[in-house]
Amino acid sequence: MHFSSLFSAATLLLCNISGVSSFTSSINHATPFGLGFYPTKCGMASVAAEEAVSVNEKIRNIAVIAHVDHGKTTLVDALIKQSGVFRDEQQADEAGGTIMDNNDQERERGITILAKNLAVMRNGVKINVMDTPGHADFGGEVERVLNMADGVLLVVDSVEGPKPQTRFVLDKALQKGMTAMVVVNKIDRPAARPDYVVDKAFDLFCELGATDEQTDFRVVYASGIQGKAGHEPDNLEDDLGPLFDAIMESIPPPSVDSTEKDSLQALISNIDYDDFMGKMGIARVTNGSVQSGQPVALQRPGGSKKTGRISKLFVFDNLGQKEVQEASAGEIVMFCGLPDIEIGDTLITNEGGGANAAEPLPPIAVEQPTVRMTLGVNKSPLAGREGKFLTSRMIRDRLFKEIDRNVALQVEETESADRYMVSGRGQLHLTVLIETMRREGFELEVGPPTVILKDNEETGKREEPWESVEIRAPEEYSGACIDLLNQRKGELQDMGIEDGENMMVIKYLVPTRGMLGLRSALLTATRGTAIIDSVFDSYKPMITTEIQGRDKGSLLAFAAGTVTSFGLEGAQDRGKLMAKPGDEVFKGMIVGIHQRPGDLEVNVCKTKALTNMRSATKGITTGITAPIEMSLDACVEYIAADEILEVTPSKMRMAKNPDLAKKGKGKK
Secondary structure (H helix, E strand, O other): OOHHHHHHHHHHHHHHHHOOOOOOOOOOOOOOOOOOOOOOOOOOOOHHHHHHOEEOOOEEEEEEEEOOOOOHHHHHHHHHHOOOOOOOHHHHHHOOOOOOOOOHHHHHHOOOOOOEEEEEEEOOEEEEEEEOOOOHHHHHHHHHHHHHOOEEEEEEEOOOOOOHHHHHHHHHHHHOOOEEEEEEEOOOOOOOOHHHHHHHHHHHHHHOOOOHHHHOOEEEEEEOOOOEEEOEOOEOOOOOHHHHHHHHHHOOOOEEOOOOHHHOEEEEEEEEEEOOOEEEEEEEEEEOEEEOOOEEEEEOOOOOOEEEEOOEEEEEEEOEEEEEOEEEOOOEEEEEOOOOOOOOOEEEEOHHHHOOOOOOOOOOOOOOOOEEEEEEOOOOOOOOOOOOEOOHHHHHHHHHHHHHHOOOOEEEEOOOOOEEEEEEOOHHHHHHHHHHHHHHOEOEEEOOOEEOOEEOOOOOOEEEEEEEEEEEEEHHHHHHHHHHHHHOOOEEEEEEEOOOOOEEEEEEEEEHHHHOOHHHHHHHHOOOOOEEEEEEEEEEEOOOOOOOOOOOOEEEEOOOEEOOHHHHHHHHHHEEEOOOOOOEEOOOEEEEEEOOOOOEEEOOOOOOOOOOOOOOOOOOOOOOOOOOOOOHHHHHHHOOOOEEEEEOOOOEEEEEOHHHHHHHHHHO
16 A cells, blocks of 8 residues: 555544544645645545535735734835846836836835735746735725635734734634734844744734644745845745745645536626726635636625626736636736726626625625714815815715725715715825825815724713834833823733843734824834834723823914914914915914913914104014924824814814804803
8 A cells, every 4th residue: 555545544444433524634645655735624524525626726815914113015015026027127227116016105104005016937937926014004905805715824023022003913813714924024134033924923823812723834034125035044045935935835726616607706896997997806716717708606605696797807917907708716807898997796607697695705804893983075265275076976976086096995875965984094194185185186074083982882871092112112112102102091901122222112002093193292202212003902991081182272363364483472382383475364374382281362463564664673573483294194183182283185173163163152
């Protein structure tokens, strides 16, 4: 008897004796036993059933996940450059430093906002790579993309190790039963501590309830910026070859139940738009095959069918797409021809009226939003001077178009016909949308961010969201950080000094209400040295006492007009000013930050009285302090509950909410 036959017999005997329904083996397709298949369920399963589930060895589908700033996109850019995507070095240089982060906001902020697909070829195998955001506010993008992957590359910084968002994204991947491969990135950093990072990663896998197979992860050490990788931290090769090889060996190829057209199942995970082809769906073909021109339907479990015909079919090829006539299970496709595509729909066949069509797949489940803001028509005295899109209908259409592809966003209509409630994962999630609309030419009136409260049906108590916060700051500022977090009703979880660095690591649980406006206060208290990471933790009973917010009031314009340097000279002693000479202001507009609690009206439009008498102080001049530059994020953090933000294509103005001012007068 051959050794392989003996091994197969022993395997079947083990399954039958133990009575278990599944038997997992760590053997892969490169095993010397020549089995040539990935682990499948056995016990009751017959040989015929085993043969029915095949694998597509020519494809690997991977998602790159990590905490923000751990080098995912830089690593993916290096993979692209070493895959022959560019003709030569000159063309690679022309593509710029950030190939995947091609959005203007992504390049300005230095973060990934949207998940993106690309495909590279390696030794005849197509690797579909999905680059994902690392920021907690864009976690919906990660949840959406994981449906298209078979395995993940967990990128971890060689100094920092696993961080809060690392836990969130890895938990999502492990829940789906995915194989994870750990890439210790930035190994060229002088303070790199790879053994510590790998140990911490293993602890994280165990804490999240990973299986034995998942905890036996493959580790590759890499430097994305240098384009090098290796199996040992002190022995890197000159390219990313070891990383490519590890992907081929460790990430399983897609398993396929059937390649028949009637078995077609493809869950829509993303939507794109084309000026000529209209709405386009991006999906992974889970089962069956799909052809250009094929009659198909979009359906959700228990829902009605939306029928149509695929006019064009594409697969991902390098940084773009390539038109094909047919694609089978395991491939990630883009198609057009159906106008009503929605994320979460399943593409199934409609040949013969769909008599033999497969059942639709469960839709994508994403975490619920925790923060909301109102967006509406700009009604300030200076409205309508710059924007192209001003009406409530235009704003409404744009917001509902956004929720087509931004699955973590929710838009609701309010009692007011010209104001909409927009809910998202965090303040950054919403400000990115507002900034995008501002650049498109919209004028908006934005309300202050508020948290979304929930009623616990079991306890009957009102609950609010809490966030897990990790702050790294120099030791001398640790007292200031702890004081601020305690003022915001935070609960200390852990603190300590980082090995080899004079940095204090402070971990807190803080109500999301307390996190609003905290970031700028922490940066001020630590002179810009604090590194702040936060991720949603859970809903807890609401704190009844008031959480301290801004400790200083605002300087308000006394009357409408044009700001003068003479007016600013008199007002600058009262606090820090945001206005500069020549700016248009209106009554109640915020022109600065008061140095004390409470608001103060100042006349920044005051003009110097002219006389024919020579002044004794004519030769004495007073300098004007430079105004504070407020970004959109800073403005949203600053505004209090009774203030609003006016956003136009070129300006941002904060003011007291006139609606609340009227209510206050009525009460008196």
